[in-house]
Amino acid sequence: MIAPPAAGIEAMQAEVARLCTLAPVIPVIVVEDLSQAVPMAQALVAGGLPVLEVTLRSAVALDAIALMAKVPGAVVGAGTVVRPDQIAAVRAAGARFMVSPGAYPELVTAALDSGIPFLPGAATPSEMMALLSRGIRHQKLFPATVVGGLDMLKALASPLSAIRFCPTGGVTAETAPTFLSLPNVLCVGGSWVTPKPAIQAGDWATVERLAREAAALRKSSVQGS
Ligand SMILES: O=C(O)C(=O)C[C@H](O)[C@H](O)COP(=O)(O)O
Numbered sequence: 001m002i003a004p005p006a007a008g009i010e011a012m013q014a015e016v017a018r019l020c021t022l023a024p025v026i027p028v029i030v031v032e033d034l035s036q037a038v039p040m041a042q043a044l045v046a047g048g049l050p051v052l053e054v055t056l057r058s059a060v061a062l063d064a065i066a067l068m069a070k071v072p073g074a075v076v077g078a079g080t081v082v083r084p085d086q087i088a089a090v091r092a093a094g095a096r097f098m099v100s101p102g103a104y105p106e107l108v109t110a111a112l113d114s115g116i117p118f119l120p121g122a123a124t125p126s127e128m129m130a131l132l133s134r135g136i137r138h139q140k141l142f143p144a145t146v147v148g149g150l151d152m153l154k155a156l157a158s159p160l161s162a163i164r165f166c167p168t169g170g171v172t173a174e175t176a177p178t179f180l181s182l183p184n185v186l187c188v189g190g191s192w193v194t195p196k197p198a199i200q201a202g203d204w205a206t207v208e209r210l211a212r213e214a215a216a217l218r219k220s221s222v223q224g225s
Helices: 009-020 034-047 061-068 084-093 105-114 125-133 149-156 176-180 196-201 204-215
Strands: 025-029 051-055 075-079 138-141 188-190
Touching (some): 009 138, 034 061, 034 204, 051 061, 061 075, 061 084, 075 084, 084 105, 149 176, 176 188, 196 204
Parallel strands (some): 025 051, 025 188, 051 075
């Protein structure tokens, strides 16, 4: 059975659209060592990327979100939200948004009920239409380059013209500009801004430089909301 769009969905969609257009790139971050959290967030914000997706893929992820959320200018969200029972912890950590690699009805219901802006992943037209039926017009295309990348986004533009995407998964500094040039792309997500060797070396200057280069990529077409 298809649930109707939740109350408050429009406000949530507007906030997701706002977050997705604060900068062209949302860094997808894995924090392995809590001491890296604050300097990493500071470097990314200094480089011009305020919206940070911290994946729940490490043991310290929730603590990292809590620390990074206090960095001036940072808007920190939780990535890899795959179960409804993670949402309370994500809220307690101070996450301002949630991202998932995919979606299923129980997760969508819990996310919408939470009121926390939610950017769910989809990989097929059917999954996208299921999200759209819940009022979710802003979606993460994941894993973007595996499921069709640029060609897929172009193919979706007419039949699913209501949807705006944040392609993530396999997007690079080199390919991001082309993704961003598509009218149904709001922003892109990617881990290239926080390369593991730089993080492990505490090379925050490199992270800041990569963030600055990413922030300089501009949407070349009109953004939907
Ligand atoms: O953890 C999640 O929730 C994910 O969806 C996975 C991330 O989006 C990708 O790991 C980022 O992809 P890359 O930029 O190719 O590294």
